[in-house]
Amino acid sequence: GAGVSQSPSNKVTEKGKDVELRCDPISGHTALYWYRQSLGQGLEFLIYFQGNSAPDKSGLPSDRFSAERTGGSVSTLTIQRTQQEDSAVYLCASSFQGMNTGELFFGEGSRLTVL
Amino acid sequence: AQSVAQPEDQVNVAEGNPLTVKCTYSVSGNPYLFWYVQYPNRGLQFLLKYITGDNLVKGSYGFEAEFNKSQTSFHLKKPSALVSDSALYFCAVRSNYGGATNKLIFGTGTLLAVQP
Numbered sequence: 001g002a003g004v005s006q007s008p009s010n011k012v013t014e015k016g017k018d019v020e021l022r023c024d025p026i027s028g029h030t031a032l033y034w035y036r037q038s039l040g041q042g043l044e045f046l047i048y049f050q051g052n053s054a055p056d057k058s059g060l061p062s063d064r065f066s067a068e069r070t071g072g073s074v075s076t077l078t079i080q081r082t083q084q085e086d087s088a089v090y091l092c093a094s095s096f097q098g099m100n101t102g103e104l105f106f107g108e109g110s111r112l113t114v115l
Numbered sequence: 116a117q118s119v120a121q122p123e124d125q126v127n128v129a130e131g132n133p134l135t136v137k138c139t140y141s142v143s144g145n146p147y148l149f150w151y152v153q154y155p156n157r158g159l160q161f162l163l164k165y166i167t168g169d170n171l172v173k174g175s176y177g178f179e180a181e182f183n184k185s186q187t188s189f190h191l192k193k194p195s196a197l198v199s200d201s202a203l204y205f206c207a208v209r210s211n212y213g214g215a216t217n218k219l220i221f222g223t224g225t226l227l228a229v230q231p
Contacts, residue, residue, distance in 0.1 A: 043159075043207075045220065056217075103149065
């Protein structure tokens with residue numbers, strides 16, 4: 001597609017439920033990133049994919065968070081047993097060939113609200 | 116470890132005046148530095164980057180930034196602010212050190228408010 005596409009754009013869920021957030025990167029971009037944006041916290045790195053593998057998953061906050069990428073394209077971020085502190089905007093970005101010097105292209109994010 | 120500091124939560128400037136949004140960084144090796152902008156209810160957009168070469172880099176919408184190695188700073192500037200520049204600005208850094216991964220580390224953001 002023309003840009004990075006994320007779905008859903010908004011998700012309201014109850015504490016304890018599982019959620020899945022989807023990211024469809026720009027066609028041909030081999031690198032994919034997940035970030036979390038919370039009020040006053042800036043952008044928090046979660047995980048980085050190069051192709052289907054994740055060389056850096058150091059930012060995942062707990063074992064309730066997981067992500068996968070299939071076919072070198074679409075990625076899914078799964079949050080199990082959601083907690084209120086998981087409420088945030090989850091941003092996905094992609095880049096060409098691991099962003100050695102280039103910029104990231106961001107989607108518009110998935111806003112998650114945990115009640 | 117890589118880190119970025121944006122010391123100002125908000126910068127207020129009158130339209131037509133010059134603006135500066137501050138950023139300092141800490142990184143092993145030489146830095147790759149970036150500025151991104153986020154307009155209300157929109158995703159982040161790339162503004163400019165410093166990789167190597169001239170310390171003054173120019174980007175989109177008339178913005179520029181100056182890399183200062185001795186002060187480990189990469190402040191964003193514009194000679195004449197517009198109301199439409201009002202947005203949230205993020206500085207980001209990545210290390211070119213061989214052991215580093217490709218992730219960008221972002222600052223906490225600075226809200227720029229330009230008054231008419």
